[in-house]
Amino acid sequence: MTQSAQQPLSSTLGIVTPQTARFSKPLKLESGDVLDSYELVYETYGELNAARSNGILLCHALTGDHHAAGLHSDDPKTAGWWDQIVGPGKPIDTNKFFVVSPNNLGGCSGSAGPTSINPQTGKVYGPDFPFVTVNDFVESQRRLADTLEISQWAAVIGGSLGGMQVLEWSITHPERLRHAIVIAAAAKLSAQNIAFNEVARQAIRTDPDYCDGRYFEQDKVPHRGLRVARMVGHITYLSDDKMASKFGRNLRDKTQLDYRFDTEFEVESYLRYQGDQFINRFDANTYLLMTKALDYFDPAAKTNDDLNQALAVAKAKFLVISFSSDWRFPVERSREIVRALQNNSLDVSYAEIESPHGHDSFLLDVPDYVRVLSAYIDRVASEAETISP
């Protein structure tokens, strides 16, 4: 997603320093593999109240990280990916909430993942890092909640892959969250979604510099494959209409076609830029793992493909948000979730937001979206205040 699309130059949270939690109790993963020990890097914004009732967990999307708000301690020119939403006086008001934002297990921004050191070998995990699933993300976050002594989140919030984590929290730990905010998500990927992920994976895995995932050992990086993977992903984050209005068939810095493979149209230049930026900030093995986590997510698979039954255990109140022009996870996919929640007589608010920005809308300042989100979070805040220590 275009996480740097609409970021401010400053942040009212100022510079934020990430923290690291170390877990030495083995974690059995959904695949059957076991992580003997692992670290999670995370940031927090605001203060935990005496009742420990005002915690909000943010779950990030495919290529996101723990740096949701404020300025980076190691790069103060860059604000977090949701800085316009999280901060003092902002929709997720850090004067009221204690916001926790971890980097997902398997990530490449500090949590245990393919780029971190395998304590058993003293070497970088690379392709030996085990497959992780949304369920594993949630289990590692549950342990983080225990460490922080937060027995119940005021809300768990996430968009896209983050929204899947919210759903998983509501199913596997129904008592541990009061509100679930699921944005631009789906209860499972479609065949087309999986197909796009598979193209991205094939681009990476057939890059000769991929070296079966051991590129670090050979001092190589599969830049080419990762770049193509990002480009194809990026097309699915934007709507057709948005691409048309943003670029149309405009030529790049010229008035006439010049019949070359160099950039002819602006949209080509834009995509290449997105690809080039991405290879400097993301790891190929991690991208592979995260796309697989997306593919595997399907909570209803355990209940005979019955989403009603899968969500029957949920207790949270829900806000579900979808965007009109999102063709990666179209509004129908959110409606499926809403219907299943309603069929379980759960408290569910649903907003279908008109937005031209496609899937990326969940990261952008779409006024109707921010309004709906703010209003709902005000409700979460007033409930959190009434809980006594």
Place this chain on the structure above:
Amino acid sequence: MTQSAQQPLSSTLGIVTPQTARFSKPLKLESGDVLDSYELVYETYGELNAARSNGILLCHALTGDHHAAGLHSDDPKTAGWWDQIVGPGKPIDTNKFFVVSPNNLGGCSGSAGPTSINPQTGKVYGPDFPFVTVNDFVESQRRLADTLEISQWAAVIGGSLGGMQVLEWSITHPERLRHAIVIAAAAKLSAQNIAFNEVARQAIRTDPDYCDGRYFEQDKVPHRGLRVARMVGHITYLSDDKMASKFGRNLRDKTQLDYRFDTEFEVESYLRYQGDQFINRFDANTYLLMTKALDYFDPAAKTNDDLNQALAVAKAKFLVISFSSDWRFPVERSREIVRALQNNSLDVSYAEIESPHGHDSFLLDVPDYVRVLSAYIDRVASEAETISP
């Protein structure tokens, strides 16, 4: 496109042997480059009548070729890509029509293109073959028509990139066709269309075995890039619904996830198969050129982006066909063409066919589609008969 999707095991046309036309008069291309001489390979089905009035020109799509019908002379197990439509007693009835099916200029199936010999150097053209456009395809086909002494086609017919050639014929040689049949096409690519093409090109051009296009000289082939290019293209040929009904989230030859990068879901296996098949039959430089020809097509660019004005010179009668689930060239793109034709008071029939097969529909036996096409071609046939020598 999945050109071998629904082919019969035999063809009523029997074995067809391609022919070659050599042109020694230089051809000035739209890019400004000149081809001093070139060859076009083509097949014909049926007999030209005495009035020379029953010629039909078939224009092929992105990765198609001249082998539209009958069995290959060098591979009698494979029937042409439109064999179910073209043949004795079939919708394009070769008892009535003389059908001409050339391989596009710049192609890799026998016409002059990147895989053919540059007469000036005696070596394979490779990346030195000039950029070709839809206008250039049409100009080379016009010369073929002259060679065959066909002064006016009964109809010019094509789908997708083939449909663009039909539009171009109607604009640049309005007197030389009586009917124009434009199927699953668009008057220009959208930014999203160009973006998908650019991803495909980047996959090919960043493959280390691409060698700046001189892979033949180095005894290499950019298989990996071409495979990824085909996979991403293939997703856009199928509808989301079709992928869902064909594959859903079905696992490949197993009942449980096994947490590997090997094929997990059927749709992954299908895409890989499509990619693997393609690299054995298509040339990478040619794929690059053909995607650029798609990008460049925009007849209204010469008339201030006014398609009405671009089509004002057309004289043919038109049949325009689109498919409900085609998201590569959605029905709106065909409606634009139809409106522009109607605004010029031209004779235009338009059919929007309900089909679940996406863009690929134009190559498949969709009953409503075949019915509409057959009925229209009957009209073309009865008109052709009334023309005296």
